[in-house]
Amino acid sequence: MPAFLDARTVPDHTAFAPDLVIVGGGPAGFTLAMALADMPIKILLLESGGLEFEQNTQRLYRGAETGNVKYVALDATRMRFLGGSSNHWGGWTRPLDPSDMDKRDWLAHSGWPIAYGDLAKHFPRANELINAGPAQFDRLSHEERFGPPVTLGAGGVYKTWFQFSRTGPDDLPVAFGKRYGDALKAQKNLQVLLHANVTALRLAPNAASLARLEVATLSGRKFTVTPKHTVLACGAIENTRLLLASDDVMETGVGNGNDLVGRFFADHGIPRDTATLVLFNGQIPSYWKTAVDMQGALARAAFSPTEAFKPKSRVLGSLTTVENNVPLDDLAQAAVDVTASSLGVESVRAKAWSMGCGIELAPDPDRRLTLTHERDALGLPRLKLDMRISDEDFARYRLTMRELGRQLLAAKSGMVRLNRNTRAEWLAAMDWGNHHMGTTRMSDDPKTGVVDANLKMHGVANLFVAGSASFPTYGSSNPTMNLIALTLRLADHIKGLFV
């Protein structure tokens, strides 16, 4: 059989019996398959799409969006062909902070069941897979060629760094299908089925294990897969749909005995023009405004709350970037002039920039995905997302920006205007990162999580979930590198199952 097979050519009622089936050919699915390349097992990877974008396949992602904030259409926020959403990502890369995984008394539903080091040991390989250069991040440092650095007084905000999934200004971020397709084709223990849509997860009658997967193509072919182990890697939204829709044995769906599947949906809020940064000397190094080639990586600076400031001020993760230069109106000019003058510094060259950010939202069980009565071309119920963002989410981030303003004043280097005050102002500026997380959250306790620390579904012996769907909390770092690291950890666990 060829390594890549079009499922539309598979005869009806064919029964595949691999050792492991991976559902989904995005970054998590690719990572897992490649990490198991040397294992003496038969792996089957099922990808709904083909090698390129196809409209009829993408339509399977349609759903409904509701809630207290506008969200991206469910068929626009992700991609359904080989490589998954790596086909449209921006390549922004940064590891989670240790505190992002902490249990915090002041933050309900927080805490990962694994230690930071369990994840961090996989960062170098994850960084390599996404071609982001040597994993330096906060070890990157200012260089004199950029002019004077931005000076901050001591406090709760510091300069951190993104790296990018590309090594040159003209590169594109790594699209897994394009970059690693040949590696998968060459992998001896792997069969990839394209245009293969899982339509049901069938539990054994006692619901303690997954017995088989039903698969269909849009052309009407149907066949089954009976694996020893299954890994769902179709993203936080589609994993939810498959689990909830597979309700023939358990009325509430697979793994949903505690009504958690689909809850705690998460994304990074990306409000625009949240604050204005003024630097009295008018000089800002270019790495604040764009990705620059430095120290072996493409890197861009951002403002982040420190690990000490987050618990002290009860704020969550945020990463604030400097965007475009903006003019100062008469009040702004007066505020800048009188502040600088009072501090004894010049402001004749002062310049201002708009700032944008990515923010973590507090875990919210009511921010959730549920099934609707509408069905797609394969007969699966479509999803509805109830998207929510609270005033507290905005207020926490605002505290961080105020702290930045304080530190600039203390250093006599600049000041900040907080541009969003009312909820209406925040909502008018909202955008989203399209980083889907949280719907099959990880916990040692089945009452508070869908999967355990090894990403195995509670109560189902042979079903795992890969990807950021399992992140209980998620900081402000973009998830791709982190979910790849978590998938590498899962790969180590799965290797142990076959020894």
Add this chain to the structure above:
Amino acid sequence: MSEKAMLTRRPVLTGLFATVAVLAAGVGVDLWRPKRPAASGPYSDLVNLTGDPQSAKRVGQELQGRAKELCQENANGATQLRQDVVKTPFAAVLTKEAADDALLEVNGWVMPRALVAVCYMAATGRDLCAAA
């Protein structure tokens, strides 16, 4: 003009140009800096500490009607501030406020409390807490 007269005038002109150049360089910043007329009124001593009374007045205009709210957040009125600036330069008072997180927002601009109070005085001719 005789050659002798030329020789006598050259050092004089050179010296004159040099003097002008030195003066221009020395006061260059001030020559180009916007003129900032001094304030007058009961709190002019404090307003003039900003070095830019006109801008202070403009910022203070945004504070009209917020005296009570601002006073509650800012215990230091003119009397206290006058005592403070006897011992400590105004700039140092402000940087200490920044260090102590003693800040207020004026239309979103994050500023030291004492500066906000002085801006109010510049715009209204009244002490923040006396007005409240």
